[in-house]
Amino acid sequence: MNKEPQLSASTWLASILVTCFILLVFQKILWLVVPVLLALVLYYCLRPLVQALVLRGLRHRAAAIVVASLLFFATVLLMVFFLPVAAARASGWREATVHYLQGGLDFLAKSELLLVEKLPVLRGSPLLKPPPMKVDTIIEQFGEKYLGALLLQIVHWLPSLLLMPYLTYFFLRDGNRLKKHLIRSVPNAYFEKTMLLFDRIDNSLQSFFVGLIKLTFLDTVSLALGLWMFGVSGPLVLGLIAAVLAWLPYVGSALGCILVVLVTSADFPDQPAITYGCILLFLGVRILDDFIFLPLTIGRSLHIHPVLSVLMLFLGAAVAGPTGLLLVLPVLGVVTVVTDILGQILTDRCLRERFLLARQLKSSR
Amino acid sequence: MKSPFHLFKIAPDDQRISELRAMILFKELTPRELREVEQLLHERTYQKDEIIFAEGDVGLGLFIVVEGRVRASSSLPAFKNISAEFCCGDFFGELSMFDESPRTARVTAIEPAQVVALFRAEFFSLLERDRGIAAKILFEISRTVCRRSRRALLGEKDLPIL
Numbered sequence: 001m002n003k004e005p006q007l008s009a010s011t012w013l014a015s016i017l018v019t020c021f022i023l024l025v026f027q028k029i030l031w032l033v034v035p036v037l038l039a040l041v042l043y044y045c046l047r048p049l050v051q052a053l054v055l056r057g058l059r060h061r062a063a064a065i066v067v068a069s070l071l072f073f074a075t076v077l078l079m080v081f082f083l084p085v086a087a088a089r090a091s092g093w094r095e096a097t098v099h100y101l102q103g104g105l106d107f108l109a110k111s112e113l114l115l116v117e118k119l120p121v122l123r124g125s126p127l128l129k130p131p132p133m134k135v136d137t138i139i140e141q142f143g144e145k146y147l148g149a150l151l152l153q154i155v156h157w158l159p160s161l162l163l164m165p166y167l168t169y170f171f172l173r174d175g176n177r178l179k180k181h182l183i184r185s186v187p188n189a190y191f192e193k194t195m196l197l198f199d200r201i202d203n204s205l206q207s208f209f210v211g212l213i214k215l216t217f218l219d220t221v222s223l224a225l226g227l228w229m230f231g232v233s234g235p236l237v238l239g240l241i242a243a244v245l246a247w248l249p250y251v252g253s254a255l256g257c258i259l260v261v262l263v264t265s266a267d268f269p270d271q272p273a274i275t276y277g278c279i280l281l282f283l284g285v286r287i288l289d290d291f292i293f294l295p296l297t298i299g300r301s302l303h304i305h306p307v308l309s310v311l312m313l314f315l316g317a318a319v320a321g322p323t324g325l326l327l328v329l330p331v332l333g334v335v336t337v338v339t340d341i342l343g344q345i346l347t348d349r350c351l352r353e354r355f356l357l358a359r360q361l362k363s364s365r
Numbered sequence: 366m367k368s369p370f371h372l373f374k375i376a377p378d379d380q381r382i383s384e385l386r387a388m389i390l391f392k393e394l395t396p397r398e399l400r401e402v403e404q405l406l407h408e409r410t411y412q413k414d415e416i417i418f419a420e421g422d423v424g425l426g427l428f429i430v431v432e433g434r435v436r437a438s439s440s441l442p443a444f445k446n447i448s449a450e451f452c453c454g455d456f457f458g459e460l461s462m463f464d465e466s467p468r469t470a471r472v473t474a475i476e477p478a479q480v481v482a483l484f485r486a487e488f489f490s491l492l493e494r495d496r497g498i499a500a501k502i503l504f505e506i507s508r509t510v511c512r513r514s515r516r517a518l519l520g521e522k523d524l525p526i527l
Contacts, residue, residue, distance in 0.1 A: 048494075055495055057397045060404065176404050183407055191409060191482070192418070192425045199486040354416050361412045 007336065011343055015336040016312070022331050023320040030323060031160040037327075039167035043175065044209040046071065050172050064173035072165060101138075103266025104258075110272050189355035190345055197341040204333045212247065218293045219243035219285060223260075226281040230274055232264050242282070246289070248326055250313065257282050304332060388429055388454050389509070393501045401498060405491060406481040411435075411474035420471045424461025426484040427506075430454065433478030437525055439470035449525055450475070457527045459506050461485060470527050 007015075026033045046067050053063035089096070116123050179198060186194045224239030232238065242256030257279065264278040304312070309329060316328025345351060382399045385391050385406075391399060408431075411417060417428060420439055430451050437449040437457060449470070451457050457472060462485050483502075492499035516523035 051401075051494055054401055054404075055397065059400070180407060188409055188411060188415060188417070191407075192422070192484075195407070195482075195484045196425055196486075199484070203486075350419060350422075354419070358412065358415050361415055 007340055008343075011336070011339050012308075014343075015332060015339045016315070018335045018339065019312070019328065019332045020315065020319050022335065023316055023324045023327060026327060026331075027320040027323050031157070032163075033323075033327075034157075035160050035163040035167060038161075038164045039171055040205065041209045041213065042071065042164070042168040043171040044206045045213055046168070046172060047175075060176070061173055064169065067172060068165070068169035071168065075165065100262045100266045103269055104262040106269055107261065107265030107272060107275055114272075187355050188358055189351050193341060193345050193348075193351070197338065200337040200341065201334055204337055205330070208330050208333065215289065215293055216240075216243045216247070219246060219289055222288060223282065223285045226285065227260070227264075227278065230264070230278055230281070231267075232260075232274075232278065233267050234263070238263055246286075248322060251322075251325065253286055304329065304336070384431070388456075390429060390456055390502060390505050393505065394498060398495075398498045398501070401491070401495065402483075402502070405487045406483060409480050409482060411478045411480065413474055413476050415474050417472040417474065417480065418458065418468050420468055422468045423465055424458055424468050425465075425486075426482050426488075427456050427458040427462055428472075428480045428482050429456040431479040431481055433474060433476045435472050435478050435480070436475045437470040437472045437527055439525075441469055444470065444525060451524060455524060456506075456509070457524070459510060460527060462488060462503075462506060468527065470525065472527070 049067050050060070050063045053066060054060055058066065183191070183194055183198065220236070220239040220243040222239075223242055224235040227235035227238055238260060242259060245252040245256040245259070248255070260278050260282050261275060264275045265272070268274040312328050312332055313325060316324030318324070320327070381403060382396055385399045385403060386394070386396075391402060394402060409417075409428075411433075417435060418424070430453055432453060434450055434452045435457070437451070438444070451472075458468065460466070461468070462483075488499065488502070510526055513523050513526050517525075
């Protein structure tokens with residue numbers, strides 16, 4: 001139904017520059033950007049539910065209240081069930097971290113031995129030297145240096161994260177009204193083009209956010225299923241963490257893989273074959289993700305060439321660090337749509353003449 | 366005191382819903398369906414002589430006259446001998462609901478006019494969500510288009526298909 005226009009080089013250049021600027025701004029107000037983005041994800045996921053309730057006879061506001069209340073109760077229930085478990089486990093965080101890190105290091109040492117057996121040339125290589133410190137010393141130093149700062153960061157972020165359900169409720173309740181008000185303020189001459197702009201932005205964001213949630217679900221299920229078959233502990237949590245980490249392009253996948261290796265090698269210290277199996281499983285899920293799940297969910301909704309995507313990821317990371325890496329593609333997708341339509345509006349002489357005529361008519365009365 | 370359960374009852378028609386119901390395009394819709402459609406409509410106010418859309422513009426939606434009158438004019442020979450003044454309740458630009466081809470006429474307000482616009486992309490999202498409502502609206506569009514084309518073939522005066 002929607003034919004995507006071919007964009008000119010100047011439009012792309014303008015989009016890239018604007019994207020970099022937005023990422024810089026986002027980095028400065030991250031405390032606001034994160035809850036707004038999460039609220040947008042929830043808004044796009046819950047909007048069909050509100051629409052379904054409206055079709056069943058509820059007023060829009062009532063439907064928004066019902067859905068937001070359901071979200072609130074679901075969050076409370078999750079916290080009631082999981083916080084005690086998390087608190088109980090948090091007390092043993094040091095032992096658990098040492099256990100998993102030690103497992104990972106042992107696995108590395110065994111792999112090195114195996115490698116040296118197969119390739120004696122590598123014997124004495126500086127790459128294969130053991131780590132200089134013991135794991136519990138590293139953990140202790142980390143705890144002394146960073147744990148306090150980490151806890152402070154969590155306390156700092158908590159109020160802004162509490163904004164998320166509040167924002168979601170208002171997006172659900174007033175999102176459409178806000179859109180209508182914005183469109184109402186647009187001069188008549190530009191009305192239809194502005195409608196097109198809003199529709200494309202809405203579609204891009206919806207495809208991206210809903211696609212991201214579906215992708216996370218599919219990744220979690222496939223990885224959890226595989227890990228469960230290998231007998232790894234906590235497969236669902238591990239699968240979910242790895243799938244959420246994969247939101248960070250490239251770096252996230254690497255971190256997810258390291259996490260899987262740490263847990264598997266700690267669970268099966270004497271069976272490195274299982275760890276190798278889990279690494280293969282992880283790679284298999286990433287391939288499934290790239291070639292099957294991604295086209296099925298997010299797909300080509302953002303209409304960005306793969307080469308440009310990779311370049312933008314580097315640029316995003318250089319401009320705004322991990323925030324830039326995470327946000328660069330959706331921001332570029334939206335900015336491209338806005339730049340394209342604004343370009344069409346500003347360069348259309350007929351529309352400008354129509355706008356000037358309307359202004360003349362207004363001033364003459 | 367209001368019952369806390371009023372949230373779950375079908376709310377009574379407000380003035381806006383009654384206005385929509387009076388429009389030929391929405392006459393078959395129930396109040397709750399009208400509430401859903403109301404979310405998709407955009408009100409615009411035009412001054413006398415202001416252009417609503419021009420011939421050759423890419424059509425993105427249809428317009429319904431709520432108040433005032435608008436006139437369609439075109440360079441196409443087929444528009445001769447056709448009455449082209451739309452008043453309260455009439456709709457125009459209906460062809461853009463089906464494709465993105467350029468508008469066949471220019472429509473101008475001949476007196477201060479208020480119109481509501483139904484945008485094609487939003488209508489398609491409604492079509493995906495609730496085929497029942499969309500089918501009723503599409504049926505009314507088709508019926509009006511049929512009537513207008515039949516009368517045009519018979520040489521009788523009616524509004525043009527835009």
